[in-house]
Amino acid sequence: MPKVLISDKMDPRAAQIFRERGVEVDEKPGLSKEELVAIVGGYDGLAIRSATKIGRDVLNAANNLKVVGRAGIGVDNVDIPAASAKGVVVMNTPFGNSITTAEHAIALMFALARQLPEADASTQAGKWEKNRFMGVELTNKTLGLIGAGNIGSIVADRAIGLKMKVIAFDPFLSAERARELGVEKVALDELLARADFITLHTPLTDQTRNILSAENLANTKKGVRIINCARGGLIDEAALKKGLESGHIGGAALDVFVEEPATASPLFGTPGFISTPHLGASTSEAQVNVAIQVAEQMSDFLLTGAVTNALNMPSVSAEEAPRLRPYMALAEKLGSLVGQLAHGGLSAISIEVEGAAAELNQKPITGAVLAGLMRVYSDTVNMVNAPFLAKERGLDVREVRHDREGDYHTLVRVSVATSEGERSVAGTLFGDYKPRLVELFGIKVEADLTGPMLYVVNEDAPGFIGRIGTALGDAGVNIGTFHLGRRAAGGEAVLLLSVDTPVPQATLDTVAKLPGVKRVKPLHFDR
Ligand SMILES: NC(=O)C1=CN([C@@H]2O[C@H](COP(=O)(O)OP(=O)(O)OC[C@H]3O[C@@H](n4cnc5c(N)ncnc54)[C@H](O)[C@@H]3O)[C@@H](O)[C@H]2O)C=CC1
Numbered sequence: 001m002p003k004v005l006i007s008d009k010m011d012p013r014a015a016q017i018f019r020e021r022g023v024e025v026d027e028k029p030g031l032s033k034e035e036l037v038a039i040v041g042g043y044d045g046l047a048i049r050s051a052t053k054i055g056r057d058v059l060n061a062a063n064n065l066k067v068v069g070r071a072g073i074g075v076d077n078v079d080i081p082a083a084s085a086k087g088v089v090v091m092n093t094p095f096g097n098s099i100t101t102a103e104h105a106i107a108l109m110f111a112l113a114r115q116l117p118e119a120d121a122s123t124q125a126g127k128w129e130k131n132r133f134m135g136v137e138l139t140n141k142t143l144g145l146i147g148a149g150n151i152g153s154i155v156a157d158r159a160i161g162l163k164m165k166v167i168a169f170d171p172f173l174s175a176e177r178a179r180e181l182g183v184e185k186v187a188l189d190e191l192l193a194r195a196d197f198i199t200l201h202t203p204l205t206d207q208t209r210n211i212l213s214a215e216n217l218a219n220t221k222k223g224v225r226i227i228n229c230a231r232g233g234l235i236d237e238a239a240l241k242k243g244l245e246s247g248h249i250g251g252a253a254l255d256v257f258v259e260e261p262a263t264a265s266p267l268f269g270t271p272g273f274i275s276t277p278h279l280g281a282s283t284s285e286a287q288v289n290v291a292i293q294v295a296e297q298m299s300d301f302l303l304t305g306a307v308t309n310a311l312n313m314p315s316v317s318a319e320e321a322p323r324l325r326p327y328m329a330l331a332e333k334l335g336s337l338v339g340q341l342a343h344g345g346l347s348a349i350s351i352e353v354e355g356a357a358a359e360l361n362q363k364p365i366t367g368a369v370l371a372g373l374m375r376v377y378s379d380t381v382n383m384v385n386a387p388f389l390a391k392e393r394g395l396d397v398r399e400v401r402h403d404r405e406g407d408y409h410t411l412v413r414v415s416v417a418t419s420e421g422e423r424s425v426a427g428t429l430f431g432d433y434k435p436r437l438v439e440l441f442g443i444k445v446e447a448d449l450t451g452p453m454l455y456v457v458n459e460d461a462p463g464f465i466g467r468i469g470t471a472l473g474d475a476g477v478n479i480g481t482f483h484l485g486r487r488a489a490g491g492e493a494v495l496l497l498s499v500d501t502p503v504p505q506a507t508l509d510t511v512a513k514l515p516g517v518k519r520v521k522p523l524h525f526d527r
């Protein structure tokens with residue numbers, strides 16, 4: 001009988017489901033890391049919330065572990081690459097606590113608008129400071145939403161119900177989905193300039209870290225009130241404190257902090273600042289939802305091998321897996337490439353297969369393309385939820401299977417429709433297992449998409465390669481491989497370089513200024 005450890009506080013229904021399904025379960029919330037390391041070897045599954053940290057140390061000792069189930073959305077407490085390397089499936093419950101978290105953001109917005117915590121403290125201290133707490137109405141105010149995914153779109157719906165005007169910054173939000181939600185899609189600068197309230201609903205990624213930086217906070221409307229129920233690290237906390245002290249920021253409510261538990265944040269005591277201890281998901285309803293869901297998903301996996309909401313494993317049957325695996329790696333890289341390079345909102349994506357690829361189950365290939373594409377925007381996307389999320393965001397997904405024989409024995413082509421037109425990339429497998437890019441935006445180019453890379457579009461002209469080599473060499477960046485392609489001699493050319501270390505911003509700026517360069521973009525792919 002498989003054995004699971006519930007290592008965080010979880011609704012008792014989780015343990016009940018495990019037992020009913022025939023999975024042995026221990027409940028030990030609040031273990032120290034050392035205590036967990038000492039016992040984790042005895043378990044097939046770990047059911048967690050956010051307190052248990054699953055890093056390499058825990059995984060190294062977890063010699064029987066097959067699955068980690070997160071009763072919630074964010075998995076930043078799990079080292080997913082290390083879990084994958086160890087062969088441990090990581091699952092989450094992507095929707096069970098979304099409504100609850102959205103409601104918490106709305107509650108904090110009201111708390112800021114009417115200074116409820118301060119007014120409560122003052123009243124209970126025996127003061128009757130009726131004149132001190134002048135609030136603002138929400139009606140007709142502009143709410144700026146940074147991130148319009150599951151939670152952001154629920155917040156938008158509730159805010160529209162409160163007669164607010166909602167504007168949203170989310171590079172992945174299509175115009176059609178924005179219309180459906182009743183929000184106005186805007187650029188970040190415009191959101192900062194127009195919003196009376198700003199609420200954040202993105203994961204913490206390289207693109208979103210400090211999205212409200214000192215500079216961006218300075219560009220907000222005077223008196224803006226800011227809410228963060230997503231992840232600590234999205235806001236520069238020191239700059240937020242300064243903004244509150246200067247009066248430029250009218251109020252801020254944080255449920256999440258860079259350092260958690262936040263027991264001594266410098267923000268504490270700052271005028272206009274209110275906080276909750278990562279309570280976004282803490283309602284009985286949400287905790288029942290995520291507990292039931294995680295226990296069912298983990299039991300299914302441990303007892304039948306079925307995979308739901310896995311972040312690091314496609315849902316594929318045991319027979320198909322070996323043939324599909326290299327195609328999924330190729331598909332994920334192609335999806336990631338179009339995601340990293342596409343400008344403007346994406347409205348449609350087409351995944352075409354031909355040759356040997358056309359004989360396979362296309363769903364996992366499509367899932368892998370979408371997961372690669374959307375992981376550029378959200379680290380909680382997986383093979384299972386990527387197609388659903390794409391549909392929910394109004395992305396039109398087409399799958400095409402060609403019978404024709406092409407130049408390659410097997411080919412996967414990914415084309416996206418953006419506000420700037422259609423863009424297409426294609427790849428094949430060398431030796432039936434090695435993913436290779438063979439076409440990029442209509443230009444033949446052969447490249448291995450792996451690790452840090454640099455993409456340059458330039459006018460084909462003598463001396464260019466020497467100049468770019470010098471610019472990178474001067475910055476101490478070693479070039480691993482060099483891939484070139486061009487439309488015609490003297491026409492537009494593309495250059496894909498694999499580099500041993502990411503290219504520093506200053507060097508990117510230097511490359512962008514080289515004669516003939518039209519576009520420079522650093523890329524990153526899993527190895
Ligand atoms: N405080 C709490 O207790 C809880 C916090 N969360 C957190 O809330 C956050 C949002 O969760 P969901 O809505 O379920 O995620 P989601 O993945 O459905 O939505 C995230 C949205 O952010 C957008 N996004 C990604 N990069 C962006 C960027 N650079 N700029 C603007 N938008 C960007 C994505 O396109 C996506 O639409 C996550 O970080 C999650 O961990 C979730 C539940 C509870």
Ligand SMILES: O=C(O)CCC(=O)C(=O)O
Pocket residue numbers: 049050071072073074075097278279280281282
């Ligand atoms: O489990 C919790 O209380 C935190 C929830 C959360 O942050 C998430 O689901 O991303």
